[in-house]
Amino acid sequence: MSRFHCCATCKHFKAVKLEQRMMYYCERLRYETKPTYQFNCWEPKKHVQQLIEKEQRKNK
Numbered sequence: 615m616s617r618f619h620c621c622a623t624c625k626h627f628k629a630v631k632l633e634q635r636m637m638y639y640c641e642r643l644r645y646e647t648k649p650t651y652q653f654n655c656w657e658p659k660k661h662v663q664q665l666i667e668k669e670q671r672k673n674k
Contacts, residue, residue: 622649
């Protein structure tokens with residue numbers, strides 16, 4: 615698994631500022647989450663995918 619794999623780097627991750635706190639939410643799962651959590655349905659954001667590809671090319 616990529617070192618980039620976490621909810622905060624997934625395209626379905628949303629952060630919502632509430633009056634008392636921040637709420638982190640997965641739009642796909644409709645589940646409150648935390649930025650560091652990991653799920654198998656992870657789909658990286660475009661810029662994260664580019665970083666992964668760059669790292670893979672560097673390691674070849």
